[in-house]
Amino acid sequence: MNGTNLFKIALRALANNKLRAFLTMLGIIIGVASVITMLAIGQGSKKSIQSQIAEMGSNMIMINPGADVRGGVRQDPSSMQTLKLTDFVSLQNETKYLSAISPNVSSSGQFVYGSNNYPGSINGVNLEYLTIRQLSIEDGEMFTDADIQSSAKVCVIGKTIVDNLFPDGADPIGQVIRFGKIPFRITGVLKAKGYNSMGQDQDAVVLAPYTTVMKRLLAVTYLQGIFASALTEDMTDKATEEITSILQTNHKIKTGDDDDFTIRSQQELSTMLNSTTDLMTTLLACVAGISLVVGGIGIMNIMYVSVTERTREIGLRMSVGARGIDILSQFLIEAILISITGGVIGVILGIAASYGVNTFAHWPIYIQPWSVVLSFAVCTITGVFFGWYPAKKAADLDPIEAIRYE
Numbered sequence: 312m313n314g315t316n317l318f319k320i321a322l323r324a325l326a327n328n329k330l331r332a333f334l335t336m337l338g339i340i341i342g343v344a345s346v347i348t349m350l351a352i353g354q355g356s357k358k359s360i361q362s363q364i365a366e367m368g369s370n371m372i373m374i375n376p377g378a379d380v381r382g383g384v385r386q387d388p389s390s391m392q393t394l395k396l397t398d399f400v401s402l403q404n405e406t407k408y409l410s411a412i413s414p415n416v417s418s419s420g421q422f423v424y425g426s427n428n429y430p431g432s433i434n435g436v437n438l439e440y441l442t443i444r445q446l447s448i449e450d451g452e453m454f455t456d457a458d459i460q461s462s463a464k465v466c467v468i469g470k471t472i473v474d475n476l477f478p479d480g481a482d483p484i485g486q487v488i489r490f491g492k493i494p495f496r497i498t499g500v501l502k503a504k505g506y507n508s509m510g511q512d513q514d515a516v517v518l519a520p521y522t523t524v525m526k527r528l529l530a531v532t533y534l535q536g537i538f539a540s541a542l543t544e545d546m547t548d549k550a551t552e553e554i555t556s557i558l559q560t561n562h563k564i565k566t567g568d569d570d571d572f573t574i575r576s577q578q579e580l581s582t583m584l585n586s587t588t589d590l591m592t593t594l595l596a597c598v599a600g601i602s603l604v605v606g607g608i609g610i611m612n613i614m615y616v617s618v619t620e621r622t623r624e625i626g627l628r629m630s631v632g633a634r635g636i637d638i639l640s641q642f643l644i645e646a647i648l649i650s651i652t653g654g655v656i657g658v659i660l661g662i663a664a665s666y667g668v669n670t671f672a673h674w675p676i677y678i679q680p681w682s683v684v685l686s687f688a689v690c691t692i693t694g695v696f697f698g699w700y701p702a703k704k705a706a707d708l709d710p711i712e713a714i715r716y717e
Contacts, residue, residue, distance in 0.1 A: 317637065321644040324617075335613045336653030338606025339693065343657025343686045344664055345599030350682040351665035353592025355675035360584045370544045370577065371443055372409075372551060374537040374558075377571040392533040393571040398561055399537055405557055408542055408550035411439035414521045415536040418528045422476060422517065423489045429475040433466065433490055433517045435524025436538075443540040451484040451499030459520040462527060467499040469514035493527055495519060547576045600689075606653065607693035614646050614701035625705050626714035639706035646698020647691065654690035658683055 325332045376393040399414045406412070416435040421428050438453055440446070454465045468476075468483065477483050487494045495517075504513040525531055541550040551574050558564075558572055618625070625638055662678060669676045 317640050317644055321641055321648060324621075324641075324645055325648060328617075331613060332649060335609055335649050336606075336656065338602060338609040339650050339653030339690050340606075340657040340660060342599065342602030342604075342606045343654050343690050344661035345602050346596055346686045346689075347658065347661025347678065347682055348664045348668065349595035349599045350592060351661075351676040351678045352668060352674055353588060353595055354677040354679055354682075355669075357585060357588040357592070358677045359675040360588060361581065370410075370541040370547050372539040372541060372547065372554065372577075373575045374539065374554060375573050375575070376533070376535070377573070391535075392531075393562065394534040394537060395532065396534065398558060399534060401557055401561055402537065402539070402554060406539075406550065406553050408546045408553055409539050410542045411442045412537065412539040413437045413440040413443055414534045415440075415538055416521055416524045416529060416531070416534055418490075418524060420491050422472060424476040424486065427476045427478065429472060429515075431472065431515050431517060433495075433519055433524060433528070435521035435528075436518055437521060439540075440518065440538060443538045446504070447502045448499045449502040450482075451497070454498050454518075454520055459522050462522040463520060464493060464495050464523060464527065465498050466495040466517050466519040467501055468497055468518075469501045469516040470503040471512055471514040472517055473500055490517070491528070541576075544578070547578050551576060603689055603693055606690070607650075607697035610646055610649055610694060611697035611701060613649075614642060614698055615704070617645070618642065618701050618705045621705075622708065623714060625708055626710045626712070629708070629710040630714060635706040638708075639702045642702035642705050643695065643698050646702065647694045650690050650694025650698075654687045657690065658687060661686070 374394065376391045396414070399412070402409070403412050413436045417432045418435075419430075419432045421430055422433075434440075437459060438456065441448070441453065448467065451467070453467055454463065457463075458465050466488075468488075473483050476488060477486075483497045483500060485497065487496050489495070501514070501516065501518075506512055521534075539550070539554070541547045554574060555570070559570065562571055564570060628638065629635075662683075665676045665678055668674050
């Protein structure tokens with residue numbers, strides 16, 4: 312019996328039991344759709360994180376004072392005061408692999424203008440901070456080096472601050488806002504950047520000269536951190552080694568002793584976040600893949616029932632010359648048709664569900680072609696694997712016993 316006839320017979324058998332065939336496909340449909348959707352969400356999150364890191368600067372380096380918790384023990388407050396202005400000056404003058412560097416100090420409180428107020432933080436930085444964080448001025452101008460030297464009470468603000476303190480649409484440039492009891496004159500407004508992948512509002516920001524924040528707000532002589540940018544992303548490791556060497560010399564840290572500072576790069580952050588999202592994507596795909604296994608078991612059960620129901624038919628076919636391989640092929644084709652059809656419907660449903668998640672839940676998605684191909688291939692293999700046993704059972708039936716079967 313040729314393949315065309317076997318295919319027609321298998322197709323006719325499925326057509327005679329449309330509802331049962333569809334219910335059998337349902338497990339495969341749900342499994343494939345789930346795998347595609349979960350992978351799309353996982354890969355979308357990964358792409359979004361990579362995009363956000365690129366926007367912040369893939370070659371950015373963050374230097375912080377000693378960790379407040381080490382070995383499960385909270386450190387003394389003095390360990391958080393290890394970065395000084397002299398460290399910033401040394402790095403600024405001695406490094407060869409940095410294109411920009413900025414001190415960082417911050418204070419939290421309420422911003423007030425007239426009857427409007429908004430909670431937030433003011434960051435003390437220098438002019439190079441804009442380059443490091445890839446920020447730009449949309450209106451007005453950045454404060455100057457002279458403002459830093461004189462600890463001037465000036466600032467630039469983000470779009471969120473503008474919207475909350477100036478809801479009537481007034482021009483904020485030149486206006487004076489208060490942070491606590493200290494007045495700050497607005498010199499510029501930053502270009503909007505929106506929310507990042509962690510849900511943080513990147514426009515709820517106020518930048519002021521670091522000297523102003525240190526002297527007038529915090530009354531401290533130490534830095535809370537230093538931001539820097541390597542010349543290129545490839546030079547990040549060399550820049551990190553150079554920074555480590557300079558700070559160890561400044562802090563008189565001997566070889567083998569623990570550093571009283573920590574250095575984190577965007578590369579390190581990117582690697583950590585990518586590994587986390589990959590792990591979550593794999594976990595989601597595995598959970599969704601269970602549906603494929605359940606669908607495969609459903610195929611085996613239904614095909615097993617089908618063999619039992621059609622025992623007399625099988626006996627008749629074999630008695631008129633059908634070989635065991637023909638019976639095996641017929642039932643295997645039925646199982647494969649169920650899984651492939653279910654796979655096609657599942658792919659369509661999975662892609663639609665992915666775009667639905669993006670449209671209604673506003674989650675980032677990214678459908679990779681390999682995830683569609685992999686899902687389809689797995690469901691086909693599932694059909695063959697779980698359809699083999701019932702098909703083999705049908706092929707091994709004794710024709711005489713099969714004809715006598717009631």
